[in-house]
Amino acid sequence: MAGLGGSLRPRAAGFWRWWTRALATWLPQRLRELFGLARERLLLQVTGDGLLLAIEGPDGVRRLAELPPLSTSADDPLAPLLAQRVASLPRWLLLPAEASLRRALPLPAAAADRLREVLGFEIERQTPFPAADVEYDARLLGRRGDGQVDAELVVVPRQALESRLVALGPLANTLTGVDVESAAGGGLGVNLLPGARRHRRADPWLGWNLALGLVAVVAIAAGLWQVLDNRRAAADVLEAEVAQAASRARTASTQRQALVDLVDGMAFLQSARAARPTTVEVMDELARRLPDSTYLEKLSIEDTRILLIGLSSEAPALVQRLEGSPLWRSPALAGALQPDPRSGRDRFTLTAELVVAPVTGAAGQAGPGRGAADARSDP
Numbered sequence: 001m002a003g004l005g006g007s008l009r010p011r012a013a014g015f016w017r018w019w020t021r022a023l024a025t026w027l028p029q030r031l032r033e034l035f036g037l038a039r040e041r042l043l044l045q046v047t048g049d050g051l052l053l054a055i056e057g058p059d060g061v062r063r064l065a066e067l068p069p070l071s072t073s074a075d076d077p078l079a080p081l082l083a084q085r086v087a088s089l090p091r092w093l094l095l096p097a098e099a100s101l102r103r104a105l106p107l108p109a110a111a112a113d114r115l116r117e118v119l120g121f122e123i124e125r126q127t128p129f130p131a132a133d134v135e136y137d138a139r140l141l142g143r144r145g146d147g148q149v150d151a152e153l154v155v156v157p158r159q160a161l162e163s164r165l166v167a168l169g170p171l172a173n174t175l176t177g178v179d180v181e182s183a184a185g186g187g188l189g190v191n192l193l194p195g196a197r198r199h200r201r202a203d204p205w206l207g208w209n210l211a212l213g214l215v216a217v218v219a220i221a222a223g224l225w226q227v228l229d230n231r232r233a234a235a236d237v238l239e240a241e242v243a244q245a246a247s248r249a250r251t252a253s254t255q256r257q258a259l260v261d262l263v264d265g266m267a268f269l270q271s272a273r274a275a276r277p278t279t280v281e282v283m284d285e286l287a288r289r290l291p292d293s294t295y296l297e298k299l300s301i302e303d304t305r306i307l308l309i310g311l312s313s314e315a316p317a318l319v320q321r322l323e324g325s326p327l328w329r330s331p332a333l334a335g336a337l338q339p340d341p342r343s344g345r346d347r348f349t350l351t352a353e354l355v356v357a358p359v360t361g362a363a364g365q366a367g368p369g370r371g372a373a374d375a376r377s378d379p
Helices: 002-024 029-034 109-120 158-174 206-275 279-289 315-322
Strands: 041-047 050-057 060-067 091-095 101-108 134-143 148-157 175-180 294-302 305-312 328-333 338-340 345-354
Touching: 041 158, 041 175, 091 158, 101 109, 109 134, 109 148, 134 158, 148 158, 148 175, 158 175, 279 294, 279 315, 315 328, 315 345
Parallel strands: 041 091, 091 175
Antiparallel strands: 041 050, 050 060, 101 148, 134 148, 294 305, 305 345, 328 345, 338 345
């Protein structure tokens, strides 16, 4: 894991630098300079009788001024001489090209992530100096197609570097790094100043950036929580609507089934009623078939059973008179005839079976078991 972290850190730092530079190119030059995104640095070159100042940025090197020897009593002699924006730029000592020793070396591509550490082992083989007597740095020149990279080792004797730092006086404590002059007049892009002696400038925007970052994180978290809460509320509303719709659907289904049962029952009753003769028809048929000497005390129709109770002077012939009717069948006397001394007639009890046509169709599927209400008439 430590090796993985060591290989990812340089790549992440390189990606961050590339990304911030790409974003900065969208801003005008003045805004980039105002917000410190111009990637500029103040170059200091020690000349024989003074100090040469220049600004290096994305557009190249721009010479500012050549100053005489500065006072050594002030902590920062350049502060009162430069504008605040220029004075706050990172300061780099620019060494002449002849003050350093440079060696170009081909290396495996895997060494690109730890280039400085790898070239540290090549100092004594590639230069005449012991590793303890020099300050060095490495830079990547390019990548080959055969799995190798071109790197350059830049070495400066420590004694020569110290002499130039002493010549700067109190300005040596304000340096961010030491670079070597290139053929174009700028720096090579190396830093030969030991890490312990590099001046770390406090970022005046760091506190604001952290505060704004914290506010952004809190705002994003609040926004996501609000979105989640809204979705939950919407889901609850939808669930309630679905429950109401389901309840209405169940109620409608129950009512529909009740209506279907009612319609089927009514159809069955109508079919059953149409399949059997009515009481009026039975009474009319009896009135035409019974002799005038017969009268009924009771007429009862229970389901399909007809019960006749009455008095008649021709009681034994009643069964023959009632036979052959299309409204009933199987007429028969129930019990013995009983003479009635008061009227001089015989009391009879006669039964018959009502003729009912079979119930067919959808209404008939309800079955006779459901039955029609008993039609009972007792005149």
